[in-house]
Amino acid sequence: ENQTPVGVVHFLGGAFAGASPQLSYAALLEGFAKAGYLVITTPFDLTFNHLQCAKSVAMSLDRCLTALNTTPAPSQPSDDSISSSEVASNGYRSLPVYAVGHSNGSLLHLLIGSLEGIDGTRVPDVKASVLMSYNNKPVSEAVPGGLSPQVAPVLSQVKTLGDILKTQLSSSGLPTIDDIPKPTDSLSQAALPFIEQLDTTLSELAEGAVDFTPTPTESRALIQQHYRVPQTLLIEFEDDNTDESPEMLDVLNKNQVSGVVEYQKLPGVGHVTPLGADLTWEVKGAFSPLDAIGQAIKSDGLRRVDELTNNILMWMKRRV
Numbered sequence: 001e002n003q004t005p006v007g008v009v010h011f012l013g014g015a016f017a018g019a020s021p022q023l024s025y026a027a028l029l030e031g032f033a034k035a036g037y038l039v040i041t042t043p044f045d046l047t048f049n050h051l052q053c054a055k056s057v058a059m060s061l062d063r064c065l066t067a068l069n070t071t072p073a074p075s076q077p078s079d080d081s082i083s084s085s086e087v088a089s090n091g092y093r094s095l096p097v098y099a100v101g102h103s104n105g106s107l108l109h110l111l112i113g114s115l116e117g118i119d120g121t122r123v124p125d126v127k128a129s130v131l132m133s134y135n136n137k138p139v140s141e142a143v144p145g146g147l148s149p150q151v152a153p154v155l156s157q158v159k160t161l162g163d164i165l166k167t168q169l170s171s172s173g174l175p176t177i178d179d180i181p182k183p184t185d186s187l188s189q190a191a192l193p194f195i196e197q198l199d200t201t202l203s204e205l206a207e208g209a210v211d212f213t214p215t216p217t218e219s220r221a222l223i224q225q226h227y228r229v230p231q232t233l234l235i236e237f238e239d240d241n242t243d244e245s246p247e248m249l250d251v252l253n254k255n256q257v258s259g260v261v262e263y264q265k266l267p268g269v270g271h272v273t274p275l276g277a278d279l280t281w282e283v284k285g286a287f288s289p290l291d292a293i294g295q296a297i298k299s300d301g302l303r304r305v306d307e308l309t310n311n312i313l314m315w316m317k318r319r320v
Contacts, residue, residue: 005038007096007127007316010061012042012105014133017275019043025102027276027302031309038095040064044108048139049213051118054111058123065124068092096127098316099229102274106131110223110248117226128231128319130312133271135244136216224251230259233315237268266311268304276305 009032017024021041032039042057069092101109109129115121214222232252236245245263252261266273 003036005092005095006036007038007098008065008092009037009039009098009100010042010124010126011039012044012057012099012101012108014103014105014271015046017102018105019046024275027305028274028309031306032100032313035309035313037098038068038092046104048211050107050136050219051111051214054108054115055121057108058112058115058121062122062124065092065097096319097124098319099126099129100132100312101129101134102132103135103271106134107136107219110134110227111219113229114223114226117228118222126229128233128316129229130233130235130315131245131248132235132274133237133240133243133245134234134248135242136212136219137242137244138216139211220248220251223248224255227252227255227258231319232258232261233312234261234263235312236263236265237270237273238265239268239270240273242271262315264311266308268308269301273304274308276301 009029011021011025011029011032012018013021013025021043022029025041029039029041040061042060044053044057047053099109099113101107109131112123113126113129115123212219234245234249234252236243249261249263252258
């Protein structure tokens with residue numbers, strides 16, 4: 001608080017979890033903030049159009065950084081930061097920006113880093129990227145049955161019936177789902193955006209979406225040709241059967257201007273390793289074996305996230 005940040009972390013979460021990153025990735029983001037980084041998270045709607053989503057996120061970040069550049073910076077320098085006088089004279093634009101992503105967020109950061117070469121879209125300069133659990137599978141694997149010609153008509157009928165029912169309930173004066181009070185606990189708050197995004201995803205499938213735009217093959221080709229971030233760290237976790245970081249490592253190594261690319265395989269519990277909302281485990285009545293197991297699981301998860309955060313922070317510090 002009241003200190004000059006050491007840099008800006010722009011975080012993008014995975015599919016569904018990325019809709020409420022401040023909750024789904026609370027422990028990870030708090031770790032960056034405690035280390036002196038200004039953390040910007042961009043929630044995004046899950047869509048089959050990855051390129052359009054990347055453009056939308058890039059524009060949102062640009063607006064945010066522009067607003068920050070007009071905000072008076074703290075005068076007290078923090079450890080390892082650039083000089084407070086430089087921030088005071090140049091605003092937050094003098095701070096290095098680090099892109100950190102998980103899963104689908106890693107793909108979006110790769111596409112954002114390629115946008116200027118793809119169509120000239122101006123994007124904020126990023127000093128380095130940390131990309132965890134990258135994957136970009138086709139719809140046939142990411143959404144079981146997504147390519148089946150029988151799926152779209154069925155989903156379209158379900159969606160139409162749902163819309164009709166919602167209209168009838170609304171005109172009847174009876175309470176609808178929108179009238180239900182919103183939950184206040186962090187777990188339910190994190191789940192709500194997930195549930196809301198299911199409707200968007202089903203709608204796109206009902207409208208006939210058969211694959212992502214661009215397709216995974218096209219995305220890899222665009223990234224190989226246009227990705228421009230100077231330094232990139234790819235992180236894979238143990239027991240993650242969906243990770244495609246080694247494949248992206250090969251893609252980036254073929255890129256002549258992507259700069260330094262590193263790869264790490266870290267201990268973890270698979271694809272969900274970075275997730276770590278600091279949820280309260282309430283003990284009701286006498287302390288039971290179940291309570292002990294629950295608190296142990298929570299403690300172990302937060303410990304893993306803490307170790308991951310420290311690993312990323314050490315890597316970013318060497319990039320200064």
